[in-house]
């Protein structure tokens with residue numbers, strides 16, 4: 001039925017039928033750890049994955065399940081698994097695909113925390129990452145080797161707001177037989193649906209626009225259900241008997257839902273990066289207004305970016321929605337509703353002026369977050385990207401004179417007035 005619905009109707013209704021026990025119209029917070037089995041046979045069927053149901057909230061919970069259904073529907077996926085944060089979603093997404101000695105190819109333009117996670121932390125699992133400029137499709141092809149198991153990018157990237165040509169990258173992924181994982185946090189399915197463009201998996205930090213008001217941390221992995229996990233023999237956790245689930249063959253048994261079932265039965269069960277039902281409830285409520293908010297976010301971002309670009313105190317603005325951006329043609333083609341609401345600008349006066357600007361803003365909140373209804377600011381080089389080398393910072397668009405803005409849904413005139421007074425104070 002929901003296939004006929006538009007985006008906003010889906011955002012409100014998908015996954016949330018009235019509660020069968022009480023008729024409650026809003027999805028209740030099922031604040032429970034466990035679920036009473038009907039009898040011993042029922043318990044055995046649930047544990048054997050012969051019947052789908054609730055066992056224990058580390059794996060499944062009805063509030064979280066409603067959110068999974070809603071996000072899967074919005075992204076056009078076969079299934080989704082929620083988890084405790086966006087970073088957890090990235091590890092959970094790679095977990096069934098990787099193994100010691102295997103590598104992922106990731107874009108050079110990523111959130112700084114992801115660059116650290118991929119360049120440092122995953123080494124502890126014996127995994128590695130090759131960073132490639134995904135605008136260079138030949139470089140991407142050349143980076144693929146026998147041990148590569150996935151390609152990873154952000155649709156719109158943090159902090160620069162640069163955009164990825166998802167259809168072009170998906171085409172290469174398809175040619176080399178690898179799954180493409182797209183972090184769609186900054187675009188949200190309102191601006192871009194990576195699965196429709198050929199992506200295999202979509203991950204989100206639900207912490208950002210999806211919830212939309214800075215109240216929770218959460219993540220999700222959405223599976224397109226379209227990748228053939230058995231074709232190449234490279235994904236034995238999904239295609240071969242899985243020793244962590246008494247030899248179950250996930251792809252044979254669950255078909256298009258193999259990856260989703262694996263994510264719950266093994267990913268959440270053994271890694272335990274579970275989303276709590278309160279967080280799921282807040283996120284469900286946030287998603288109800290996603291379309292309205294994103295429309296205002298991108299409208300405001302376009303106005304603010306144009307105003308900044310015309311200001312002599314500003315050296316450059318990265319917003320891909322600007323005609324001057326090298327990514328503008330890609331943005332118009334792949335993200336026709338707008339280029340997101342996160343971008344950076346460089347200020348005359350270098351590091352000192354950038355830091356002073358942050359200290360002088362009054363309406364903007366100086367926080368390590370983005371995608372809030374409030375406008376937010378941060379100096380990435382000294383904070384979110386501080387673990388990176390100077391070279392990585394510049395590649396990620398986080399140089400010393402650069403300030404990152406997450407444009408909120410306040411009145412655009414008020415946002416601009418605040419920037420104006422802070423620029424005056426910092427460049428005087």
Ligand SMILES: Cc1ncc(COP(=O)(O)O)c(C=O)c1O
Nearest residue numbers: 085086087111158185205207218
């Ligand atoms: C694009 C992107 N992906 C993933 C994350 C990680 O999300 P979380 O903070 O929910 O772990 C962030 C955090 O800022 C992000 O900006």
